[in-house]
Amino acid sequence: MAKIQIGNVTLENQVFLAPMAGVTDLPFRLLCREMGTGLVCSEMVSAKAIYYKNKNTESLLEIHEKERPVSLQLFGSDPELMAEMAKRIEERPFSILDINMGCPVPKVVNNGEGSALMKNPVLVGKIISAVAGAVKKPVTVKIRKGFDEEHVNAAEIARIAQESGAAAVAVHGRTREQYYAGSADWDIIRRVKEALTIPVIGNGDVTGPESAERMLRETGCDAVLIGRAARGNPWIFRQTIHCLETGELIPRPSMEEVRTMMLRHAALLKEYKGEYTAVREMRKHVCWYTAGYPHSARLRERINEMETMEQLEEIICMKSPDPA
Missing domain, CATH: 1.10.1200.80 (Putative flavin oxidoreducatase; domain 2)
Incomplete structure (x- = not known):
């Protein structure tokens, strides 16, 4: 199993837990880490909520030693505020800071955050530059294929991310308009990988060992994110890692x-x-x-x-x- 280097962080394998609101809290991350995932990702945290000391935000920021390495995901649209909040929380025990530019939820998009940022490449560059310049920990970015089928710009946004200081880019092969419907476009992941020199993490329709192996092979991406398929199934990480290492499939749990x-x-x-x-x-x-x-x-x-x-x-x- 290949190790992945993101900035100054070495990850033991290529199979990561995707961030999911309402799912990837600390207890679930601990279970997935015990099952071998190379990286766990937190639920996304609002930069504004940190600034205003929202009472519910502290629990989202809590990290346990046994779940590390952890990617803490931050979202917002103000470069200065994002940088300031990133600096404020940098001493917390996460390893990687991820910027969410892929969330499709209306209340996030309507604020010009999440996947709405893909409509504004200039702002994308400003946010990533500001955050990467404010902290020493590696900064990664999670994006989608594009906002809709008329604006498929993942490769452009990914290049901007790399030029602005991102240490890796994760790509979900669906547009914001698709949400989670239809099939993920793995070809866009391949195109992003061909355009970058930093690690690219593929996301979308990885439902088990076979699809993880196929995504790695067909797109050339450096690692895969498993999201919805991990709900109620933390064993998926153990199964996928074992299959990638040995070619053998582990039976589903009793x-x-x-x-x-x-x-x-x-x-x-x-x-x-x-x-x-x-x-x-x-x-x-x-x-x-x-x-x-x-x-x-x-x-x-x-x-x-x-x-x-x-x-x-x-x-x-x-x-x-x-x-x-």
Whole structure:
């Protein structure tokens, strides 16, 4: 397995956890790190929220020693504010600072942030230059194919990122207009890779070992990001890394392994967020963990009724056949 160098940070493998709002919190990142991912990425953090000392932002910035190396993702559209906030948080124990220029969510885009920045290449350069000049840690950028099919400019934005001081670029092969629908365009990832000398990380439709290997081979990218396919499936990192190293496929986990992981996930959530929040957040995670297993529909019905950790544990430990 090839190691990846991003600035002064050496990553042990090519399989990374993609940042996902509402998913890649500290407990989930710890689980994915235990499964071998070379880099975990935080939920995106607003530069404005840091500036105004938003009470909910502190938990997004929390990092545990056991999950490192960590990429902390920042978003905003004001170069000066982005640089100032990057400098303010630089002493925190993350390894890489990532700038989000790919988020498609309306409330972010309507503020001129996230993927909206791809419509303004000049501003992109100013933001990256300001942030890279303000901190010593490597700065990376996450972009999309373009804002829409009429404005496919990932290669242009990536070149600007490199020239402005970015240490790596991650490319999601969908436009903002697509959100997560349709198929990701891996050819745009290949074109970005051919245009740059810094590492390029591919993102989009990596759903397991085979697709990860195919993306690396077909695009020439240096690493892959796994996002939605990791929800309820932190094992995907162990499986993908093993396959890339040996060519062998590891069987999907047994129901008992799934139960153990769900209980551990719930315990971590309770530790970091308290029982009330942990139980409610585990509802979506249990649905993801059990998708495709026999009798999972009935389990999901019951999970939405639970109110306490005791009820959660009782439901998770219900006997159910192993997957077919």
